[in-house]
Amino acid sequence: xxxxxxxRMFFAILTILVVSAVVFAIFSFLPFDPASLTCGQRCTPQIxxxxxxxxxxxxxxxxxxxxxxxxxFAGRTYGSGxxxxxxxxxxxxxxxxxxxxxxxxxxxxxxxxxxxxxGALIIWLAIGVGLGVLAAKFKNRWPxxxxxxxxxxxxxxxxxxxxxxxxxxxSIKWKIIPMSLDGYVSVLDSPPRWFMYFILPWITLxxxxxxxxxxxxxxxxxxxxxxxxxxxxxxxxxxxxxVLFKHTLRAxxxxxxxxxxxxxxxxIGGAIITETIFNLxxxxxxxxxxxxxxxxxxxxxxxxxxxxxxxxMNLIVDxxxxxxDPRVRI
Amino acid sequence: MSELLRINDLHVAFPTDDGLVRAVDGVSLTVSQGETxxxxxxxxxxxxxxxxxxxxxxxKGTAExxxxxxxxxxxxxxxxxxxxxxxxxxxxxxxxxxxxxxxxSALHPYYKIGDQLAEAYVVHNPGKKKExxxxxxxxxxxxxxxxxAQRAKEFPHQFSGGMRQRVMIAMALMNSPKMLIADEPTTAxxxxxxxxxxxxxxxxxxxxxxxxxxxxxxxxxxxxxSDRVNVMYAGRIVEQGGVDDIFxxxxxxxxxxxxxxxPRISKSGSERLKAIPGQPPSLISLPAGCAFAPRCExxxxxxxxxxxxxMPALVGTKAGHTSRCHIDESKxxxxxxxxxxxxx
Numbered sequence: 235x236x237x238x239x240x241x242r243m244f245f246a247i248l249t250i251l252v253v254s255a256v257v258f259a260i261f262s263f264l265p266f267d268p269a270s271l272t273c274g275q276r277c278t279p280q281i282x283x284x285x286x287x288x289x290x291x292x293x294x295x296x297x298x299x300x301x302x303x304x305x306x307f308a309g310r311t312y313g314s315g316x317x318x319x320x321x322x323x324x325x326x327x328x329x330x331x332x333x334x335x336x337x338x339x340x341x342x343x344x345x346x347x348x349x350x351x352x353g354a355l356i357i358w359l360a361i362g363v364g365l366g367v368l369a370a371k372f373k374n375r376w377p378x379x380x381x382x383x384x385x386x387x388x389x390x391x392x393x394x395x396x397x398x399x400x401x402x403x404x405s406i407k408w409k410i411i412p413m414s415l416d417g418y419v420s421v422l423d424s425p426p427r428w429f430m431y432f433i434l435p436w437i438t439l440x441x442x443x444x445x446x447x448x449x450x451x452x453x454x455x456x457x458x459x460x461x462x463x464x465x466x467x468x469x470x471x472x473x474x475x476x477v478l479f480k481h482t483l484r485a486x487x488x489x490x491x492x493x494x495x496x497x498x499x500x501x502i503g504g505a506i507i508t509e510t511i512f513n514l515x516x517x518x519x520x521x522x523x524x525x526x527x528x529x530x531x532x533x534x535x536x537x538x539x540x541x542x543x544x545x546x547m548n549l550i551v552d553x554x555x556x557x558x559d560p561r562v563r564i
Numbered sequence: 565m566s567e568l569l570r571i572n573d574l575h576v577a578f579p580t581d582d583g584l585v586r587a588v589d590g591v592s593l594t595v596s597q598g599e600t601x602x603x604x605x606x607x608x609x610x611x612x613x614x615x616x617x618x619x620x621x622x623x624k625g626t627a628e629x630x631x632x633x634x635x636x637x638x639x640x641x642x643x644x645x646x647x648x649x650x651x652x653x654x655x656x657x658x659x660x661x662x663x664x665x666x667x668x669s670a671l672h673p674y675y676k677i678g679d680q681l682a683e684a685y686v687v688h689n690p691g692k693k694k695e696x697x698x699x700x701x702x703x704x705x706x707x708x709x710x711x712x713a714q715r716a717k718e719f720p721h722q723f724s725g726g727m728r729q730r731v732m733i734a735m736a737l738m739n740s741p742k743m744l745i746a747d748e749p750t751t752a753x754x755x756x757x758x759x760x761x762x763x764x765x766x767x768x769x770x771x772x773x774x775x776x777x778x779x780x781x782x783x784x785x786x787x788x789x790s791d792r793v794n795v796m797y798a799g800r801i802v803e804q805g806g807v808d809d810i811f812x813x814x815x816x817x818x819x820x821x822x823x824x825x826x827p828r829i830s831k832s833g834s835e836r837l838k839a840i841p842g843q844p845p846s847l848i849s850l851p852a853g854c855a856f857a858p859r860c861e862x863x864x865x866x867x868x869x870x871x872x873x874x875m876p877a878l879v880g881t882k883a884g885h886t887s888r889c890h891i892d893e894s895k896x897x898x899x900x901x902x903x904x905x906x907x908x
Contacts, residue, residue: 462670463669463673469657471657
């Protein structure tokens with residue numbers, strides 16, 4: 235186990251390095267002059283050249299990349315003298331547009347995205363696995379047919395439709411959940427306000443994923459119910475309820491956990507549409523804004539962060555799999 | 565010897581889109597304490613369907629059953645066909661236990677062996693977890709698994725095929741059932757392991773005085789362990805008798821065909837294996853008469869019209885040995901005697 239983890243860690247770090255280098259290279263070869271992007275309305279060549287030196291764009295690419303990497307561990311200072319601006323470690327760069335350290339911007343938006351993703355994950359697992367089991371248990375009867383209607387709607391309705399529909403009806407027309415105007419509230423500060431803030435985005439994201447998980451769980455449960463070891467359990471005199479909820483669900487758990495881990499990682503990378511609809515200042519919105527404003531340091535950082543999350547979640551899922559399936563030895 | 569299982573005129577049919585599949589068509593048999601009764605037949609002859617019917621293990625709503633299956637249970641008899649789900653459940657594993665063909669897939673891959681065994685006990689003795697765990701180790705020891713306490717903590721994939729079948733047998737014995745159904749218990753195993761498992765079953769049968777219903781297609785296995793034999797073809801029992809009757813004095817051309825098709829080492833290497841020509845009939849459209857008639861080598865000794873139109877009754881020449889065949893007894897003896905020389 236320890237050897238597996240250390241080996242995987244090594245490769246994870248290697249992958250992250252490669253990803254960061256590739257992303258860095260892509261942004262460096264874009265046909266823009268990054269220094270001129272930092273220049274406002276009253277732009278003079280002097281300002282551009284000044285910023286170029288200040289932000290390090292005058293140096294060769296490999297040196298810029300090295301500065302970027304070392305900044306993560308040592309922090310980085312831009313410019314010198316009284317005009318110096320420094321970002322402490324871990325520094326992912328400096329956003330000229332926002333006049334802020336990229337790390338601070340991520341620190342502000344990441345918790346929102348994590349809150350969004352975890353809440354949605356819990357809801358879609360509960361609905362998806364629950365409905366899937368129900369549909370399998372009552373195959374071809376009304377719970378199954380109605381759940382397949384849900385699956386059809388959930389998979390075919392894009393989040394910008396369900397999200398907007400929820401926003402228009404639940405928040406604006408019926409005023410059940412007020413549109414939050416005061417911004418993000420931590421669960422530690424006020425649980426009810428936190429809940430109100432996130433419930434609609436959670437549902438929006440959860441509907442799409444719950445549909446997929448319903449279909450997947452139903453198929454997996456039906457598959458497992460046909461297994462020989464389920465017949466063995468019945469032949470022992472095990473109650474049908476126990477057969478379903480213990481013997482069958484236990485076997486279905488491992489693939490569901492795998493899928494959930496990877497989907498979760500994907501969401502951290504950016505639930506851009508949902509965050510935009512509900513005006514959540516999360517990572518997805520941050521990325522979107524940075525792309526539109528050519529705020530390259532931020533785009534670079536969020537892209538690398540998304541890759542890191544996917545790599546780390548893969549590692550976690552693999553380790554969980556070994557815990558869940560005794561046949562897998564690592 | 566008291567009877568443990570009485571199947572009377574069992575019919576099992578499965579409605580499908582193509583029509584009604586008559587998997588079991590009028591099967592009657594009994595199993596008593598301490599005896600081994602075999603059901604022999606090729607794939608699709610209805611032997612497994614019969615055994616699953618006894619356990620009430622057909623999927624809900626898929627099988628149409630009629631007739632009666634009486635199982636000795638709690639001092640009386642339980643009719644599996646009319647019993648409630650809960651009554652059947654309390655019988656399963658306690659009065660009648662079952663072991664299956666493929667021990668590789670019959671054990672849950674995610675649970676420890678000891679826990680799977682203990683569960684068999686706990687479902688019928690709620691709350692007695694400690695006793696169940698102790699009994700699991702005891703049973704593993706009984707079926708010849710060394711270091712049972714250690715191995716109870718292992719998972720199925722850590723056992724070999726033969727060991728897994730031993731585990732299945734240990735699990736079946738957890739509640740000391742009076743009767744054991746063994747559905748092709750040795751089919752998936754090596755020949756040497758087969759012999760070990762059969763010996764084990766025989767010794768456990770003596771120890772627990774169990775009745776065993778053995779489902780198999782392997783005549784070698786039948787000869788080795790069974791007392792009485794039922795030969796099934798196309799959902800019907802075509803011959804029923806003591807093991808010596810079946811092997812030395814078969815009365816039905818299908819039984820004879822099975823005996824002739826057993827490979828023999830003593831024969832010269834150049835000789836081809838004898839097979840019964842043709843295919844078994846579709847269970848959706850069974851012939852009106854004898855289901856074996858289209859493949860029967862000996863039909864010339866019978867009234868071929870009767871073979872084609874009338875199902876022969878299960879009748880016997882002497883007590884306990886019956887068969888379904890239209891061939892006249894005197895003609896049969898003469899013609900079968902020649903073939904039996906080959907078999908010996």
